[in-house]
């Protein structure tokens with residue numbers, strides 16, 4: 001150590017980390033709060049967006065940027081913004097587009113957290129009108145001058161209602177409104193919503209994108225095709241000079257930055273490595289879910305809900321929108337809450353946990369957990385009943401899963 005400076009000064013100015021760039025095969029975890037510059041002039045240029053560079057991880061970070069670019073490429077957008085959670089992605093998106101007095105059209109069968117958020121937004125003067133099905137008829141009927149967005153889940157969780165993305169986007173566009181889709185349960189493996197006309201795609205990356213159940217996160221991807229009318233979408237008017245990029249820049253340089261819901265670099269790294277196996281995982285998960293759903297539908301005192309079952313009301317979308325796959329979630333009704341609990345408690349391979357999209361099979365009773373804050377009519381509209389069991393199917397060997405569930409169902413008959 002140099003002797004012309006004190007211990008603490010020496011400690012802090014020895015071994016600074018410069019110049020990684022060793023041709024790493026994955027983006028290294030840039031687990032820092034801030035980035036250092038040679039001169040104040042350089043940092044000024046970065047803050048003024050006149051030179052590329054990172055300043056502070058809440059605003060930008062190379063590991064997070066690598067993850068954003070990967071998901072953006074996967075979805076085919078013009079840019080993506082990673083967030084601290086799926087809920088942060090949804091709340092940032094809606095707050096970027098809506099002002100007090102504005103309205104959102106949304107599906108009734110949404111994830112419970114999203115329904116809670118829409119209720120929170122009411123307190124800010126942003127009103128949601130709900131429709132059982134987000135289709136042309138309902139969009140035409142519910143749209144007003146104040147409607148700023150149509151929001152729907154591509155495959156609702158756990159009701160498994162399917163959004164006809166093409167029909168909904170055409171109806172929304174005729175009214176000058178963007179279609180925002182939460183594609184968490186569908187994943188980019190089953191569908192790329194921009195190719196069917198959606199404008200903004202959101203994922204809770206905590207689920208299938210991460211896959212390993214080890215990082216909460218979310219992402220907003222902008223398709224870049226929507227022509228914003230800045231008189232109508234006045235929340236974006238400060239960013240009109242960016243044209244089709246206005247929504248993304250409103251978030252990036254303004255609302256998302258100020259709300260502070262950034263993704264942690266380590267979560268970006270875990271999600272980056274996780275998404276590499278999305279295709280393999282989804283293929284196996286969908287195959288297992290299809291086999292389990294068909295096996296359980298052979299049990300005559302439970303009713304099974306899964307898209308590839310021949311009598312499912314949205315069965316046709318499996319081929320027209322989802323490349324032949326039915327996704328990783330199935331649910332069944334056990335006849336009573338008590339029996340649902342008995343089945344859940346006796347499963348050997350399915351873990352009792354509040355998540356979906358893990359490589360491990362997870363099971364939950366949604367009414368007493370995810371919908372505990374939701375009113376009875378809303379819960380029912382979300383396809384959640386007292387006897388509903390939700391299964392997020394994993395990648396275990398399908399014979400083991402089938403035997404485990406069959407045994408639990410049969411032994412629960414009293």
Ligand code: PLP
Pocket residue numbers: 085086087088111113153157182184185203204205206216217218356
């Ligand atoms: N969207 C859907 C469809 C979900 O299932 C969830 C969580 O279960 C979310 C959004 C919220 O995501 P997160 O838990 O990452 O905030």
